[in-house]
Amino acid sequence: MTKVTMTVNGKAVSGDVEGRTLLSAFLREDQGLTGTHVGCDTSQCGACVVHVNGKAVKSCTMFASEANGAAVDTVEGQTNADGSLNVIQQAFQDHHGLQCGFCTPGMVMSAAALLKENPTPSEAEVREYLEGNICRCTGYHNIVKAIMAASGQDVSAIAAE
Amino acid sequence: MPRDTGIGAATLRREDVRFLTGTGEYTDDIVLAKQTYAVFARSTVAHGKIKSIDTSAAAQMPGVLAVFTGDDFVDVGGNPAGWLINSRDGEPMKEPKRPVLAHGKVRHVGDAYAAVIAETVEQARDAVEAIEADIEELPAIIDMNAALSSSTYVHDEIETNQCFDWGWIEDNREATDTAIKNAHHVTTLELVNNRLVPNAMEPRASIGSYKASTGEYTLHTTSQNPHLTRLLISAFVLGIPENMLTVIAPDVGGGFGSKIYHYGEEALVLAAAKQVGRPVKWTADRTESFLTDAHGRDHVTKIELALDAEGNFLAFRTDTKANVGAYLSNFSTATPTFLHGTLMGGNYTVPLVYVNVKAVFTNTAPVDAYRGAGRPEATYSIERVIDKAARELGMDPIELRRKNFVKPDQYPYASAAGLEYDAGNYDALMDKMEEVADISGFEARRKASEAKGLMRGLGVNAYIEACGIAPSNLVGVLGSRVGLYDAATVRVNATGNISVMVGAHSHGQGHETAFPQVVSDMLGIDASTIDIVHGDTSKIPFGMGTYGSRSLAVCGSAVVRATEKIIVKAKKIAAHMLEVTDQDISLNDGVFSVEGTNKSVTFGEVALKAYIPHDYPLESIEPGLEETAFYDPANFTYPSGAYACEVEVDPETGKVRVDRMCAVDDFGNVINPMIVTGQVHGGLAQGIGQALVEQTFYDEYGQLLSASYMDYTMPRADDLPMFQVDHSQGTPCVHNPLGVKGCGEAGAIGSPPTVVNAVVDALQSGGHNITHIDMPVTPVRVWEAMQNAK
The missing domain is CATH 3.30.365.10 (Aldehyde oxidase/xanthine dehydrogenase, molybdopterin binding domain)
Known part of the structure; x- marks a missing residue:
């Protein structure tokens, strides 16, 4: 077992992990942060996306020990200071960008990383960026719309409610 | 307002x-005090005789609390089929037992034959590796035609691989044959409705727990219907009295049909929890989901449409082989029959329908209802053959459909396939679709695509489905073993x-x-x-x-x-x-x-x-x-719709891109239009996925080659366009108090034929004499079709 120390959502945490323990497992099982979901075994679905030192990472593809000393942010730490939904989360609710909710944490974290890199992405850029996040419920229409709305763009011309 | x-x-x-x-709470998020973990030993061969299973080494592994094999469940019941289908000759369908764990034989890759319970999931996984199973590989039954002529059986005790041979409506058989024989024109199409894996993003998971002091069991599980799961476990499988079993389905991450059914893992964790005296949790990994979740579709069909000289439909006749996989999943026998055959009249005033379905056992994962369940198969067959007929007769595909629509003054309408449609207005839906999809602007868009060196096609579709199932009295007559x-x-x-x-x-x-x-x-x-x-x-x-x-x-x-x-x-x-x-x-x-x-x-x-x-x-x-x-409803509800799709096809690569997708649906009254629109979006994505990218591939040995997201193509954000969705043309259902019809499956029912019709139209416009390509319409299939048509 190896001792790891990291900052998770601004709070210092530590734990003993095996070499094979994935960051996703450390967050879910050691830290009880079950908002980070595991939807596949091949780093394809993106339900487990978190930020490590500000970059979007699939936490199922990184060992917990590799995150030693890092600053990790998960979906649980995304709300505003008063607990209200942040701009991206609120846009997902306003535009019905989620249904079953399972892929949602990864979508929210990927969207945050995208908007940091590209504050006003085009529809095509949003779709291309979401290549690593699979949603089976929404057909992506409302996710793309929500992310564009969160970037401050007018989405009223995009079809449907 | x-x-x-x-x-x-x-x-x-x-x-x-x-x-x-x-902060949602899905099954795998739940941690019960002192919980243990189950991992299953699964067959790596599609068909094999279990000669021996030695668990002694596994039982001695660190952290192992118990090991189970099929021998531990020979005295409990099987997981039953919920719908009895009788063959044309009156014989009841074949119902081989589906045990909790395989016993005697393994019948598909992934079939569980043993399970280990341990302190940690890693210890359980390690111990599964230590199980020594001597399994003699038998010839795999994969192809349905081969299955029907084989003397090797998936289930030896029934001495056939045919589950049933069903005719609907049998009394129409001769008249339909005669109508087709004498018709002015008959259009014939052979097609495959490709096998799909539902792929809810949350893998299946279950936690069993047992309270020895009272004898009460609790099952947390990823279910679409916890009471049905309780009923199946209680009345058929483990015999736990219903009042001693609580089933809880907490937040569930999608289902699309795959989480309707009771699976053996649920029974195993309950039985194991009693034996080890602690809760037992199992969570599937994604490959386990691919191997063991009930799959969808997998029909091979020949359809014939008879028309008179004016283009009036005279009869539909279909001959379908439906794969049920290795075991009968709970609704697997209803899906290719009553949820499919009864819709074979479509939106049309066709006087005769005859449907023959042979259900076939194979050494593949069980196949059951997946979003749409039978209605997508019916709609695909009908709407593809109509499109082909329009082309053969030189008629406009929209006009040919309109000519044969049931009209608003004909309700209630007794369809030739045995249903009574209560309300609808198919011309109004088509009118609205033509407006929303801007059909009149298509030719200009085609020219613009051609200027870019691309072929552009327009496909349309009209569908009806039966949902809101259903009157218990009616489905009881038809073979359902449950009320609805x-x-x-x-x-x-x-x-x-x-x-x-x-x-x-x-x-x-x-x-x-x-x-x-x-x-x-x-x-x-x-x-x-x-x-x-x-x-x-x-x-x-x-x-x-x-x-x-x-x-x-x-x-x-x-x-x-x-x-x-x-x-x-x-x-x-x-x-x-x-x-x-x-x-x-x-x-x-x-x-x-x-x-x-x-x-x-x-x-x-x-x-x-x-x-x-x-x-x-x-x-x-x-x-x-x-x-x-x-x-208990008085009838099914009958949502209907008119869809349009425009695709661009690259003549160099065969790549198809959906440029426009329009869905105009009649869902009756709408309670929350935002949610309804979202349901349509999701259905469209799954339907476009079926049409263009999703392919479940078993090789001749029964190995599932598409068992991960590296191999099975899921539609991604950049595979899809923004959708145009309208539900302004609702005709309220006349027999339920809200006047609602149901919107969950429509998108997946209406879109596959629309997309394929558009692809064929694009290829025809490019001068390729191609009348059909099977789904998924991948670049290689399009490219090969273009080469073969030269």
């Missing part, structure tokens, strides 16, 4: 907050807020938001004071669950009936409080008042009176304010 939170309002979803903040009603309890608490316990289960459909809108509208109180309780058999009266687009049409109707009872009783209480008779009381905006006077009491005051019944007519009215209703 609707109230802000009532029927018709696009109310934002209250469940979103927990999902967006990572639903139930709701409306509990008004003393302080006036309301809990509604519903039998439907929400796993993405937004019931927590939409159902309160109905109650809010009826009582005239704000929806924020109303909450929904679902997914726990200990808290709700009963329910058949969520599938077949039935939640609102059936369970929502039960909510209406229970709320009506609440209103009747509340009026009596109000009448007593206001010293009038209840006929004098009216309810508006949450206030009971006496017309023509200023006398009134609020809903909250009545609720309080019901629970603090001082000065209360106890001799004629019981205290409390809680009512339950069971609702």
